[in-house]
Structures are given as structure tokens and as C-alpha cells.
Amino acid sequence: MTSEVSRRSLLSLGAGLGANLLAPGLIGSASAKAPKLGTQAPYFHRFMLGSAEVTVVSDGPLPLGDPSGTFVGVPKEDVQKMLTDNFLSSSNVVLEQNAPIVNMGDRLILFDTGMGTSQLFGNTAGRLQKSMAEAGIKPGDIDAVVCSHAHIDHIGGIVDANDKPLFPNAQVYLSEEDFKFWTDEGKLGSPLKDFIVHARKNLMPVKDRLVFFKDGQEFLPGVTAMHAPGHTFGHHMFMIQSDGKSFAFLGDLTHHQVLLLEKPRMEFAYDSDPKMAAATRVKMLDMLAANKTAVMSYHFAWPGYGHVVKSGDGFRYIAEPMVMNL
Ligand SMILES: [Zn+2]
Structure with missing residues (x-):
């Protein structure tokens, strides 16, 4: 048998x-x-930086759709090939929104805040508060909200639908240049209208709590601003340091871990000055690669933490493995 x-x-x-x-x-x-569960892991990831604890929380993905028209200055076929060579959809480019919350010991600092109530890129975004709850972080405990720039997907989560500040005990840090540019009522009749409306909605209610930082200034202990203009004129990235360890929060220095690294001179449609943005991108990426500085990029694949290295005429992103014990 x-x-x-x-x-x-x-x-x-x-x-x-x-x-x-x-x-x-x-x-x-x-x-x-067993039934299929249809649920996903919580949308946060935690790691240590020196003696600081970093919790990356997500505002959810931003599906940009067809890359042509958004990623420009390179033949469409080249963009398609770069995506398919990396096993990514060539018809829908998806950007993540990775916001680090750094507990420095003496204060809790959130970097960038997501789309908030704006549905400009669909309904997958706007989950920052939910991700924070999953991570066990209370909005009232945030001492500082630091914004890389005043675009809709970075300042959008400062207030709720009723314009009430969501971080009641936080100072808000931004460059003065971006505050002035993106809250300018004179641009309400321009193609930037949606961005201006949302910036005004989020920034005007916290106007008396705004602190403007300057290039090179360590405006909070362990947090230094670095002017990285082009995407917006007042766009900044930040060096975050604790006990001799550091990483750079890149904000929107580069929006995609393949497209805008392999071809860093490619232009991005949402840049205020695409040529200036490309020059800044190359200069800063060169420096980060040479210094082997760890980076966190707001829009890279989740959770967006790793290193950049030089590769050919451009760069390559090497994601840090997620370590699941602290
Ligand atoms: Zn962005």
C-alpha cells in the first residue's frame, strides 16, 4: 500500500x-x-539614533499616476524602462509619505505632517494621526513640528477639518521664505491655487506659534537646517544628531528612489524652479554619498531610511534593513 x-x-x-x-x-x-485577514501591519517603524528614538509614521501613499508630465526632461521611454527594470508600475508612480518623529529625550519633534484633509491625490493619504495612534504617540506630546517646506503634502496635517491645530502644544518651524510664498493671497488666481488655499488653512491658525529657521542654524538642540532650494525656494533639509549618530531628513530633495537618483537632473513638475532643484539635488546627494550620511527621504519607498551611493552619472539608494528589536 x-x-x-x-x-x-x-x-x-x-x-x-x-x-x-x-x-x-x-x-x-x-x-x-482560516479566513484571509485583509489587514496590514501598523504604519510605523521605530529605530534608535544614538540615544534618540526615531519613529517613522506614514501619512499614507500618494499615487501620482502616469509619470509622463510629472517626471520630465528625460525621454518617456527611459522613464518607463527605469521603472520596469526596478519592478515598479510604469503607469502609476506611487510616492510614500514618511514622517519621522524624533524623541530627543528633552523634546518630541515631528518632521512634516502629510496631506491632512486634502484629497488632491486621492483618499489613501491623510492617515498621519492614525499612524501616530498605532505608534502610541499622542499629538499633545509633540513639542515641535518642523516643516521642510510649505507644500500641501508637508503642511497639510497641522490643522483638522475645522482649522483646529492638531498639535496643541507644539511650536511650528518653517522657513520665512516658504511661509510668505505659499500663504500669499495674490497667488489664489494662479495654477498654485490649491497649494495656497491649503497652506493658508494650515499655517494661518498657527501663525503666532511659527518660528523661522535659517540656513546652517541649529534651531533645536540636535537639529540643523540646511537650505536646499529649487523644489520650493525656501525648501530645507535637516541634519538630526544624537550622541555622535546622525541622519539627514531630506524632505523633497528627491521624490523617487529610482527616477530622481539614477537621473538626478531629471525635472519634477511640482518644482518651483526645476533647474535649481536639480542642481541642489546633485550637490546635496554628492555630499551625502561622500560623507556616507544616513538619509530619510519623505517620498521614498516605506520607511525611506538608508544611504545613497554614487552610481554612474547618478546615485543609487540602499535601503537600511528594518531591524525589529530596538
Ligand atoms: Zn512632497
Whole structure:
């Protein structure tokens, strides 16, 4: 009997392993009693930086759709090939929104705040508060909200639908240049209208709590601003340091871990000055690669933490493995 079964098993292997394994009523039915759960892991990731604790929380993905029109200055076919070579959709480019919350010991600092109530890129964004709750971080405990720039997906989560500040005990840090540019009512009749409306909605209610930082200034202990203009004129990245360890929060220095690294001179449609943005990108990435500085990029694939290295005419992103014990 036993030998008969083994002989049949061997025959079935020879006759086509895949077809038999996939046939209903064989292996499948024995393991299908548990329902599919349809849920995902919480949208936060935590790691240590020196003695500081970093919790990356997500505001959710931003699906940009077809890359042509958004990523410009390079032939469309090249963009498609770069995406497919990296096993990414060539018809829908998705940007993540990775916001680090750094507990420095003496204060809790959130960098960038997501889309908030804006549905300009669909309804997958706007989950920053939910991600924070999953991470066990209370909005009232945030001491500082630091914004890389005043674009809709970075300042959008400062207030709620009723314009009430969501971080009631926080100072808000931004460059003065971006505050002035993006809250300017004179631009309400321009193509920037949606951005101006949302910047005004989020920044005007906290106007008396705004602190403007300057290039090179360590405006909070362990947090230094670095002017990185072009994406917006007042766009800044930040060096974050604790006990001799550091990483650079890049904000929107680069929006995609393949497209705007392999070809860093490619232009991005949402840049205020695409040529200036590209020059800044190359200069800063050169410096980060040469110094082997760890980076966190707001829009890279989740959770957006790793290093950049030089590769050919451009750069390559090496994601840091997620370490699940602190
Ligand atoms: Zn952005």
C-alpha cells in the first residue's frame, strides 16, 4: 500500500507538479480553513539614533499616476524602462509619505505632517494621526513640528477639518521664505491655487506659534537646517544628531528612489524652479554619498531610511534593513 502511494506520488510529480498542487480538493482545501485577514501591519517603524528614538509614521501613499508630465526632461521611454527594470508600475508612480518623529529625550519633534484633509491625490493619504495612534504617540506630546517646506503634502496635517491645530502644544518651524510664498493671497488666481488655499488653512491658525529657521542654524538642540532650494525656494533639509549618530531628513530633495537618483537632473513638475532643484539635488546627494550620511527621504519607498551611493552619472539608494528589536 505504502509503496503504491509513493509510486503514485512520484508519477504525479512526473506528470506535472504545479497542476496537481494547485488543483482544488488536494493541498489547498486542507489549509484554507482560516479566513484571509485583509489587514496590514501598523504604519510605523521605530529605530534608535544614538540615544534618540526615531519613529517613522506614514501619512499614507500618494499615487501620482502616469509619470509622463510629472517626471520630465528625460525621454518617456527611459522613464518607463527605469521603472520596469526596478519592478515598479510604469503607469502609476506611487510616492510614500514618511514622517519621522524624533524623541530627543528633552523634546518630541515631528518632521512634516502629510496631506491632512486634502484629497488632491486621492483618499489613501491623510492617515498621519492614525499612524501616530498605532505608534502610541499622542499629538499633545509633540513639542515641535518642523516643516521642510510649505507644500500641501508637508503642511497639510497641522490643522483638522475645522482649522483646529492638531498639535496643541507644539511650536511650528518653517522657513520665512516658504511661509510668505505659499500663504500669499495674490497667488489664489494662479495654477498654485490649491497649494495656497491649503497652506493658508494650515499655517494661518498657527501663525503666532511659527518660528523661522535659517540656513546652517541649529534651531533645536540636535537639529540643523540646511537650505536646499529649487523644489520650493525656501525648501530645507535637516541634519538630526544624537550622541555622535546622525541622519539627514531630506524632505523633497528627491521624490523617487529610482527616477530622481539614477537621473538626478531629471525635472519634477511640482518644482518651483526645476533647474535649481536639480542642481541642489546633485550637490546635496554628492555630499551625502561622500560623507556616507544616513538619509530619510519623505517620498521614498516605506520607511525611506538608508544611504545613497554614487552610481554612474547618478546615485543609487540602499535601503537600511528594518531591524525589529530596538
Ligand atoms: Zn512632497
